[in-house]
Amino acid sequence: MSDFTFKQQANTSLREKVTNDLREAILNGHLPPGSRIKEMDIAEQMGVSRGPIREAIRQLEREGLLLSYPYKETVVADLDADEVQNILMPIRFHIEWFVVKRYLDKLDDSFYAKQQEIVDDMRAAVEQGEKSRLVDLDILFHQSILELATERTVMLTWQSIVNQIRLHFTKNISFYNLDNMEKDHQDLLDAFRTKDLGLIQQAILKHLDSDDNLLCFTK
Amino acid sequence: MSDFTFKQQANTSLREKVTNDLREAILNGHLPPGSRIKEMDIAEQMGVSRGPIREAIRQLEREGLLLSYPYKETVVADLDADEVQNILMPIRFHIEWFVVKRYLDKLDDSFYAKQQEIVDDMRAAVEQGEKSRLVDLDILFHQSILELATERTVMLTWQSIVNQIRLHFTKNISFYNLDNMEKDHQDLLDAFRTKDLGLIQQAILKHLDSDDNLLCFTK
DNA sequence: CAGTTGCTGATTGTTGACAAAATACAATAT
DNA sequence: ATATTGTATTTTGTCAACAATCAGCAACTG
Incomplete structure (x- = not known):
């Protein structure tokens, strides 16, 4: 038998991909500080439902990239x-x-x-x-x-x-x-x-x- | 007119309450390191659906209290x-x-x-x-x-x-x-x-x- | 009997619909 | 005109159903 082995398949969930893409967009400046994040907009653009988007938001909130105001909005954080x-x-x-x-x-x-x-x-x-x-x-x-x-x-x-x-x-x-x-x-x-x-x-x-x-x- | 003003109503979403309760349970030791977090169990105990639970998990993951393995499980983190x-x-x-x-x-x-x-x-x-x-x-x-x-x-x-x-x-x-x-x-x-x-x-x-x-x- | 393959139940991931809240704005009253 | 109230629309929050994945075990193969 050959020594060849397949590379481990990256088991990325949709939410992970969403998180990464959203993070990239913020870091690239496509979503500059102050931009409002509308869940439905992002969801439609990415072609997914709002669930994964919302989970991504919770993560990025903790990373200091997003600010979330309950029942109101979430915006891209501004840094001093x-x-x-x-x-x-x-x-x-x-x-x-x-x-x-x-x-x-x-x-x-x-x-x-x-x-x-x-x-x-x-x-x-x-x-x-x-x-x-x-x-x-x-x-x-x-x-x-x-x-x-x-x-x-x-x-x-x-x-x-x-x-x-x-x-x-x-x-x-x-x-x-x-x-x-x-x-x-x-x-x-x-x-x-x-x-x-x-x-x-x-x-x-x-x-x-x-x-x-x-x-x-x-x- | 009186100077009296009402206190701002705390507009806590369900997910915030869930996050706090879950965090407390971990910090109190009710969910010791290594404990598996089953979304449905927690959801039933709290009487809510899995949505808020999952969002709470994403936050606590970033706080270093939970470890999440995609498609498998999430467990309470052990600290060195x-x-x-x-x-x-x-x-x-x-x-x-x-x-x-x-x-x-x-x-x-x-x-x-x-x-x-x-x-x-x-x-x-x-x-x-x-x-x-x-x-x-x-x-x-x-x-x-x-x-x-x-x-x-x-x-x-x-x-x-x-x-x-x-x-x-x-x-x-x-x-x-x-x-x-x-x-x-x-x-x-x-x-x-x-x-x-x-x-x-x-x-x-x-x-x-x-x-x-x-x-x-x-x- | 070792090792693989195919099931089965449990758990996580995702979705679309519905409920609650906030914003914008028109209607009304003073 | 200004301030307030009511209403429509938008957006976020929550839910319950469905799909994908995993761990364990039984069945099969050599």
Whole structure:
């Protein structure tokens, strides 16, 4: 018998697909902050009933992307840059530090190669001015670190903040100094390569500061 | 015309009540970790249809209290003490520090009185061995601080971790040194009374340290 | 007897219809 | 004209029926 095996079939329910599509539409800016979400509209556009739509709304509400007012309406959330910078970003760095500290031994050549590729892609994206791709790569870089962990709480917490962060970046990307993005992440990756926890912590903290300073209008 | 006005009627939808009741049942331990949630059972017990139940499940899933396996089952989540201590608790302290720092001017006599009452209740609860009440008071103490803030992100983030923390405490309360609980919070409150940010930060960090934790948001 | 295949009942996923509530707007009264 | 009330329409909330999927077990095959 051959060694061939079929790939596990993704058992995605309709509600999951709806959730993902709706989330994408929000993050892409097709449904900008303040947009009203009418269940029937979405349902008709997607060709499904309102049930899955409503369940998706409950999830996205908890992800901070939607605001739901009982018996009235649900709208796309608006995010305050200050809150993202001072609350969500520090949480991201906290989890990241926790993971790197605990899974230092998982930092191997395969990991470095993957991260380096992301950083290289960043340079390309900057040169070509692909801003939304740059946001994706930034998220991907940090998520790849968190994926070293096996703790369920790591990804759960990440998911509860990542989409707000992404929405924030997408919205404000034009205010950021794109040129620094590649270098900042390269520095972080270089610190990982040393496997020196002290240096890594310094680099993570510096990354937090530099992200802070990316915003032209802070302070 | 009189100045009398009616209190705004709480317009709670069925799904909200279901969500709250289900959450309470989990936090009370009536549905211990691992318990399977059968939609129809819950629906019949509550006398509602499955719709609201399913929406509640999606919310509680995002709150980290339920695990849902598509087409199979949803069960009450089990929490690892280590993850709560090293990931969720530091997040709590981070938000707390953010709020205290920013809303220092809201620390007034009314606030102190409210917090002191909670601490006093803690002593009473310890003496009478009311463990679940003690957990409630601990949560309440910290939540009252966060309520000083107006930022939506503060409460949203808090809600995404508080129930996991509560579940953890409820489960492991017997392992904790109850006698210290009143003193630890009294110290924290006393620090707030000084309105000295340096002292307050020290106190918050000490509160965290008393749970044997390292923190990375300090500089 | 091991291993596969096909049933059966239980449970979750989805739907369309109906009920309740909110909004917009016309009608009315002052 | 302005403010209030009533009404129509839209939208959200809830329900009960139906479809898809799964776990367990019996029947079959070699």
